[in-house]
Amino acid sequence: MNYFWDLFLGGLTRGSIYALIALGYTMVYGILQLINFAHGEIYMIGAFTALIVASMLTMQGLTGLSVLILATIVAVLYAAAYGFTVEKIAYKPLRQASRLSPLISAIGMSIFLQNYVMLAQTSDFLPFPNLLPQLNFLDSISSVIAPSDFIIIATSTAVMIALTVLLKFTKMGKAMRATAQDQTMAMLTGVNVNRVISRTFIIGSALAAVGGILIASHVGRINFYIGFNAGIKAFTAAVLGGIGSVPGAVLGGLVLGLAESFGTGYISSDYESVFAFALLILILIFKPDGILGRSSQ
């Protein structure tokens, strides 16, 4: 039972990070019908920026919570700025082009950003400091749940609730939902579609940066290539839940995380990703639009 609980928590932790990144995919897809392959790279850049800022601050003598907060703010801002710029360069000129052109451009952007970070920084793994705070009250529950797991799950839940509120109750969220439903109609009712698209990229990228910091602190090392794997997993999660659907992305992320965790725990640890992908194929065979996806018919 204890083993089961450990695996369950591990899956939940992993899944909530997948969900954070998957949200960026699903929001962009909902509006542009574009698989934003560069999203994983934004997540990687977020983690790198956090590492750089955190190391600079630590060398200035700062410690503890202030490092975490400053590094997170800077990383989120930078990731958002990168997301914004990527959209302006690689996708905006291609709005009218056929479906495949933005996809290729996205793959190009992903390769570009990976190599940009590799050339400007390093191709080796860098140790990532554990930025997660050591909270005293968590020690009392550490027999049930590891503190870092708790922080990751709590943070991502909070971020996701904030996103839901933003989408449901603000004017901006309404504009975003309207654009996702019908771009032309939204434009007719006075929604500035270009601005909505920019904001979608900014929000998605900011979420990815949060995910990046959490997972980098958890794993303890990063390199320029981490975005690729995380990106593919998160995209899988988004599709699993039904791409374009925000609750679907969260559900997909959690299901994927749990499947990987139980798969590695009970069957074999070599085939971690195989479980994720096999589950994806199985679910799509029976539900071609994902778990919560809108039917195409």
Added chain:
Amino acid sequence: MKYACELKRSIYIALWFILLTFPIMVVKVNTIENVIVWRWINIAGIGVGAFVLSFFWQLYLRKKMTSQQTAPEKVSILNRLIENQKIYRLALFIAGIFALIFPFVFSHYQVNIMTTALIYVMLGLGLNIEVGLAGLLDLGYVAFYAVGAYSYALLNYHFGLGFWTLLPVSALLAAFFGILVGFPVLRLRGDYLAIVTLAFAEILRLVLENWNDFSFGPSGISNIPRPGFFGMNLTLEQSAIYMYFLLIALCGLTIFVTYRLQHSRIGRAWVALREDELACQATGIDKTKAKLTAFALGAMWAGIAGVLFAAKTTFINPASFTFMESAMILSIVVLGGMGSIPGIILAALAIILLPEYLRVFSDYRMILFGAALIIMMIFRPGGLMADRRKQYEFHRSDIINKS
């Protein structure tokens, strides 16, 4: 001043990029020795680069705005050249001669590179059946390539069968795998199909990597025999030349077959499927059959290319079959212009050969490749040579002559 507005914008954009790239380009932390290296010089490069690029981009936009009203439907120079029968035949003739004398003029190294490029021509043409003609976005094409390569290597290792026996066997196995992948994705549309094919490819690669008893794991299989030539013992250089001609012949076959397929009944069914699935079904086309044949035929060429790859390098391991490879092949198809055979050949040669000859920039190869993909898509979204459907034109004189 004429360009004041553009200059001002470019300065802002340059400042934005300096800010954007600051932490990654300028700061480099060494966490072990606790030192920060400041590389201020990079700021200048980024600033000037961003300024110049954005200035030209805005000039381009302005020019496009003013010329938009007058420009008729543009046909690219390459397209116009190829449609001119005389030039087309001449170009074909020159290309043929060049292909024939190539291995005798250039060095062993260059013959090898060209052979690799020809393998990609085959892969591009094969994927073109799936993506370009049938509109099935396949992000896991490399799986079929891997099936071909591994079935040659493994069947040869275990049963000692030769190249010529295994070439058709591997092609069939790959086609079978194509159908296997095709079945579950029949009901999926667009991007779901893309991710499922990607998932299949990743599963296959991970299995090859981890199932040591079956596939020898990450260390791969070495000492795969090169194809035999009537039992003769060839030196390394001779066999490279032999391999080259073999690929020329097989590429010729691929071109012939895909060309014939494109204009056949099934080819037209694929195009109909790509354009509109519902309308296609309504005209009585068997959707299932059309999709599965597209998968099977596309996979078959990848299988053949896989066998040739294994035979050429004599060593394979799972690292050769990553998603990057799929992305590369897909880029070939899209850059060449989907559905356009000459375009894809040109794109495959360009994508494989250019980086080889740009070894000077070897560190910057991939970053340039990424940038090139984006730039190509912005300026020529239809690819190098967009495929133009056969047009049937109505000439009054035809009718008058007949009657």
